[in-house]
Amino acid sequence: MPRVRWWKGQIGDCCRRAYFTLSVSQIILVLGYMVAVICCFVIGAELTQNSNRPGFIALAQLPVILLLSLKSPLPLPIFLPSLSYEHYNFLHRWAGRTLFLSVTVHGGMWINQFIRNDEMDQIRSDKAVRGIVAYGLMCGIVITSLKPFRRRFYQVFWAAHVMFFVGFFAAISYHTPYSRPWIYPCIAIYGYDLAVRMLRYRIKDATLVPIDDTLTMIHIPDCDSGWLPTQHVFLRIMKGSGIFESHPFTITNAPSLSPGQRGIILYAKVSGDWTRKVHNLAKDTSTIEFDVDDDESMIMEETQRFLENEKDDVSEVRCGSDHPGRKVQVILDGPYGGLKMDMGEYDTVLCIGGGSGITFILGSIEACLRIRQTRKKGPRRVDVVWVVRDISTIQALSPTLSYLHTLSLKWGLELNYNLYLSYPATPLPGIPSCLAPTTRLNPFRPEISQLLRESLPVPSTSSMAEHEHELGIARPTAEAEAEQEAGGGIAVIACGPEGIVAETKNAIANLSLREKVRSGGIAFHGECYSL
Ligand SMILES: Cc1cc2nc3c(=O)[nH]c(=O)nc-3n(C[C@H](O)[C@H](O)[C@H](O)COP(=O)(O)OP(=O)(O)OC[C@H]3O[C@@H](n4cnc5c(N)ncnc54)[C@H](O)[C@@H]3O)c2cc1C
Structure with missing residues (x-):
């Protein structure tokens, strides 16, 4: 029963806020795109006789959707350098919904035609079955992308997105050979994004400090330039199962004007499994490692003092800025976004x-x-x-x-x-x-x-x-x-x-x-x- 109430709340919340949060200019852009696509497959097309046009229009939208999912900006004038992926991500989502509409019209009209002409054997043909499989995979993408699902199971959403898309590409390339010229650019665009992001990856040492029961400070000392306060980085912690996930966190400090002083400071509030794991890792003083090459004797002394105090009070693990912190390695992807106004x-x-x-x-x-x-x-x-x-x-x-x-x-x-x-x-x-x-x-x-x-x-x-x-x-x-x-x-x-x-x-x-x-x-x- 509480589950039903939870889903009801989430869906209500979606309708009220999630899907109506676009600004007027964004709504105009989305409507313009949708109207243009619908006009392309409706005007002058005998959809009841042959509904292939919405199918081709759907294929033509695939590279657009991939382009709009890029995290690395393309060196093109439309992807102005000041635009970060969060600015055009809404278009990626709405272009995806428009693609789903086109595919639904394409498949629905064909099935309608087969039923009207009493050609049920056509539905069982290889081509139709592959088309239906592709449509099923597309439905999987749509369902797992719904906001309540995405919010609740972000990692499942992400994995499903990749897996269903790969399956969808395989299914449509068997459904029609005309899809392949549209699939290759998509693979190239995705490959470009991955390559550029990997070039920007940085592996760094970091210290995790539990500031209180729900907040972890992540200090990355050896990172003094190439970012601005308010930008965010995707952080992956190279310890335990956290290694499989990267999460965005906002840079809270400005770079130091003299090199090697401040690094990056992030704060992660516990909100789910991953942030909880990071917090527990930071609090875990049982395995604090001493770096033998590290000449910072003061830090070591302070750490030892902290651990001795800790032994006296084992009932409660203390948090706070005097906590010695836990050293880990992290991978940074970014920075992205941030304040654009002067x-x-x-x-x-x-x-x-x-x-x-x-x-x-x-x-x-x-x-x-x-x-x-x-x-x-x-x-x-x-x-x-x-x-x-x-x-x-x-x-x-x-x-x-x-x-x-x-x-x-x-x-x-x-x-x-x-x-x-x-x-x-x-x-x-x-x-x-x-x-x-x-x-x-x-x-x-x-x-x-x-x-x-x-x-x-x-x-x-x-x-x-x-x-x-x-x-x-x-x-x-x-x-x-x-x-x-x-x-x-x-x-x-x-x-x-x-x-x-x-x-x-x-x-x-x-x-x-x-x-x-x-x-x-x-x-x-x-x-x-x-x-
Ligand atoms: C641009 C940006 C900047 C952020 N900066 C901060 C910050 O400075 N400090 C802070 O405490 N939190 C920040 N967050 C939120 C933080 O990323 C999430 O709280 C964290 O990812 C939750 O992960 P979880 O597994 O612990 O919780 P979950 O329960 O899995 O997720 C809680 C919420 O975070 C979202 N989320 C989960 N994983 C991701 C992901 N990989 N990418 C985007 N959203 C995700 C989920 O959809 C859900 O709504 C930021 C989020 C974004 C999008």
Whole structure:
């Protein structure tokens, strides 16, 4: 019974959010593609007599779908260097659905014709059977790609995608020899992607540190350039069964300006099997290895001290930034994506993060600090809104938040933390002592539109008018307008569950034109941690 309820919830969620999260421009693009494909196989075709045209159109879409699945950009003008795979992944999915539609029309019309003409033996012919097998494999791809399935069983989805596609190619190449000229480019495109990604693979040493019961810090020291904060890398840990999976994680820090100092810092929140395994591996102090070539005697001393303390308190494995960490080897694939806007052009930055979305926010703060450090100008204020379930994650990341605040004072940036607990404990826990006194902790979910209005670089017209009205001042509108200069612009960054990103988008859309103009312009970047 709970399973049924779970599936009901997932499917409802899909219909409400997953399939209606496209922006207007994306919807236009998808509709344009679908209409063009449908026109190609409908206009001037006698589908009831011969429905081969949708079949050929389906074949012609295969290279398009493969192109849209590429992680490595092609050296072509349409794959602009600034585009990362997450930007066109929605087109890959919708082109796949359009292909499924074409194949369904092709197969359905033939079967309909056989039934109408009483040619049932045709359905049992080798050609038809191979076509039906190919269609079955295509159905397998479609079913395992549905969002509830993909979210719940990501690795199965991925393996099924590859296996069903290989099977589908084999089946259609036997179904019709005309398919082969379309299959070879697909193999070439996939091979190109794999080759380029393998060239970019980097094998590195890393340290896994359990920051709290659900958060693991992954520090990759020997990696100082070639990436930016907010980009993500696919991480594969060369230990145990984790070796078979690679997962995306966002880079939370900026590269050091002097070489060999910071490396890459990632944070992985436990959300399923793999992240749990990584966390357990990090916590497992029983097999901490000492590197004999390592001259870092201080680290060894600290590790030994930690292990001795641990023996005294075997009942509980401690976590935290003083944990010596676990050394492992990792393979990095990337970086991909990241913030594409130049935050140096905005006076204010509003960062809204939900749960593990804070990693993108940390990267954004680092990016702002780097702009101020190198250009001596850029954003003057960064307002951070972070919504989390409970205080433990805030406590775990408070040293990092505090470190960023110290840097912000150094580089003349006003950094405000507004923290929100969605499941607050009673009594409300205190703010970690290392955080700046300006930090606010609230035991409720934030009203994003209100926070956005508060962050706008100049007071909004409505609040000004209200204020003036309260004071009984009646001034001509032109005079009031002339007194207000446009602000320096605001960049809004939202990262986390789809709900929080959508709410932020809506809050921006609901601002009046005047508010947008007065603020000096609004830029938005949304990032959801799900594919
Ligand atoms: C671009 C991007 C950046 C991310 N950055 C961070 C980060 O900085 N910190 C953090 O804690 N989490 C981040 N995530 C989420 C993180 O990748 C998943 O939590 C992790 O892969 C879960 O794996 P699991 O097996 O433990 O959990 P599962 O229960 O298997 O998966 C939990 C969720 O993660 C998705 N997921 C699983 N495997 C993958 C994969 N290989 N690729 C994409 N999605 C997957 C699933 O669809 C599901 O929705 C990011 C995700 C994306 C897409």
